[in-house]
Amino acid sequence: MSKRVSKAARSTGNVLAICGGVGGGKLALGLYLTLAPQRLIVAVNTGDDFEHLGLSISPDVDTVLYTLAGVADRERGWGRARETWNFMAALGEMGGETWFQLGDRDLAIHVERTRFLREGKTLSDFIAHAARQLGISARIMPMTDDNVRTFVEIDGGELPFQRYFVERRCAPAVRALRFAGAERARPTTKLLETLADPALRAVVICPSNPYLSIGPFLAMPELRQALAHSRAPVIVVSPIIAGQAVKGPTAKIMTELGIPVTNESIAARYRGLADGLVIDNRDSNEAAGLDLPVLVTRTRMLDLADRKRLAQEVITFADEVAARENAVSSRRHAGGRRA
Amino acid sequence: MSKRVSKAARSTGNVLAICGGVGGGKLALGLYLTLAPQRLIVAVNTGDDFEHLGLSISPDVDTVLYTLAGVADRERGWGRARETWNFMAALGEMGGETWFQLGDRDLAIHVERTRFLREGKTLSDFIAHAARQLGISARIMPMTDDNVRTFVEIDGGELPFQRYFVERRCAPAVRALRFAGAERARPTTKLLETLADPALRAVVICPSNPYLSIGPFLAMPELRQALAHSRAPVIVVSPIIAGQAVKGPTAKIMTELGIPVTNESIAARYRGLADGLVIDNRDSNEAAGLDLPVLVTRTRMLDLADRKRLAQEVITFADEVAARENAVSSRRHAGGRRA
Secondary structure, eight states: OOOOOOHHHHHHSOEEEEEOSHHHHHHHHHHHHHSOGGGEEEEEOOTTOEEETTEEEOHHHHHHHHHHHTOBOTTTSSSBTTOOOHHHHHHHHTTOOOSSOOOHHHHHHHHHHHHHHHTTOOHHHHHHHHHHHTTOOSEEEESBSSOOEEEEEETTEEEEHHIIIIISTTOSOOOEEEEETTTTOOBOHHHHHHHHOTTOOEEEEOSSOTTTTSHHHHTSHHHHHHHHHOSSOEEEEOOEETTEESSSSHHHHHHHTTOOSSHHHHHHHTTTTOSEEEEEGGGGGGGGGOSSOEEEEOOOOOSHHHHHHHHHHHHHHHHHHHHHHHHHOOOOSTTOTTO | OOOOOOHHHHHHSOEEEEEOSHHHHHHHHHHHHHSOGGGEEEEEOOTTOEEETTEEEOHHHHHHHHHHHTOBOTTTSSSBTTOOOHHHHHHHHTTOOOSSOOOTTTHHHHHHHHHHHHTTOOHHHHHHHHHHHTTOOSEEEESBSSOOEEEEEETTEEEEHHIIIIISTTOSOOOEEEEETTTTOOBOHHHHHHHHOTTOOEEEEOSSOTTTTSHHHHTSHHHHHHHHHOSSOEEEEOOEETTEESSSSHHHHHHHTTOOSSHHHHHHHTTTTOSEEEEEGGGGGGGGGOSSOEEEEOOOOOSHHHHHHHHHHHHHHHHHHHHHHHHHOOOOSTTOTTO
16 A cells, blocks of 8 residues: 555654654654654553562553653663662562562552552553653553563473563573464554554654564554554664664574574564664665665664654654655555555 | 469460550550560451552551561651652652552552452461561461451541541541441451460450450450450550540540540440459549559550560569459459350
């Protein structure tokens, strides 16, 4: 399907960001600070969600909420700034499980979410409430209100995601990923509506881990289809820079799964879905070999200015991709989206 | 029934303390520091327990645990020392209910208790676990593992206990108290066994509020009967000093219920159950009018030395009461326990 985004949509349409936690959250913040805030819609991975200490915990959602609210701890990369840890200390004295760190301030969101869910409300309801309370004017939503849970297959067994990611610090080699519940999970209605919106300006797949963080989205058949059929340009920001992930285990996992740590692999990952790829200028030599429109720029985001600049460039690139597709009404790159 | 406590029991038998929170906890600590710690058994009111923010909260139990563990905040009178309040601050931002203060350290016990109860364990199980973790060698138990919930009848309606006590700061006049579930509640097996133990040295009813804190015990028919039939002397430490309660709303509630704020009223409250009453030396003029053995001493506990001294005096008094009853095999005071 060609990208029939009108000129009007290019300046006033909404932008959908699809992301996981820390890495994706940085670009989501850039978009939030660049666009009119109510033009931004962020759909967040919930495959990392889990029940712990009787609390419903949504690590990626909270990272995005805290980041957009300006209360995230930037040094640590997760949790809240000005955090204290007296709950954990007392929990340790009490013989409780302390492998998953929960700060005193952070606890509030888990207690409130757990209460909401027990009252029969949805995770979407809670996130909308929390975003409002935290003064965020972008719309943030979970990828689904159903249970999707990421499991990591390792030699000799399988680990729930947080046991792998936090308790084992990503040490075991990953043999495969399983997104339990994804086959039957329904993307949130608002996410499907957003993707079907003819005035949607762009879909930005943030530089989150394409396997752990974006994998759960793509494992939902309905989401995959809606993404493929969206009239907006789908722009992927590569999380790979010079054969490394900026942060987190992306490169390690790709290697363990036998996937070369290159932007070509990222392009292949999103083949049939992506209309453009943004790669770092240190990888400019890879651009010619890629079979879709590419923007080469500095993708590393060290400060707020980086986040805003990259966000602006990504949106401009998306508008260009849409304009180009409109002009030539071209089929997309080889293996096109209906293949 | 006469108090046939042997001489051996008088030095080596267990002592059962029955108490609510702050006031009672002070004497429980005195007993803990005076007796060999494993000789002390503390049964705690659970009528104040409630569900809040999805957490199971047992205010009196926790006060006793914290007090005996030496981690209670003595200035504030509840909660933990060296406490921080970042959870509450964040909960407020999140739009959550903040009328009931939960400190960051304190939260650990509520989260762990909630987890225990959800796993199908009893409150007794949890308290034994928490006491062990906190290094307490006395046995602490709830009055029951069943649900007993205190409601306060006020003009025009009824309030759950914590709404009355904390949110309304005991301001509304009390017309009556209701202990929902008490009629059918079973005292914990260990509490009944303790009361039936022929070697039990004494039962001490601590200077807790006789209506709000001890009322829930007495509202359980089986507990009342076990107390009446215990062979150990039952000693009540009056919470009234010179027509006032040392702390809390005891005097206010007595007035609202039309009960004179005197030790005679306290004696009447425990008639048929108590074998001795301990009153403050400022009320020595009341002693002659009381129809049971009385110890007049300083009952105000300002420091640790006060707590230990009073505990020692109460135990000595209990031993004397038991010896006297053994000697004369007398029926107790008018209206005796089988009346």
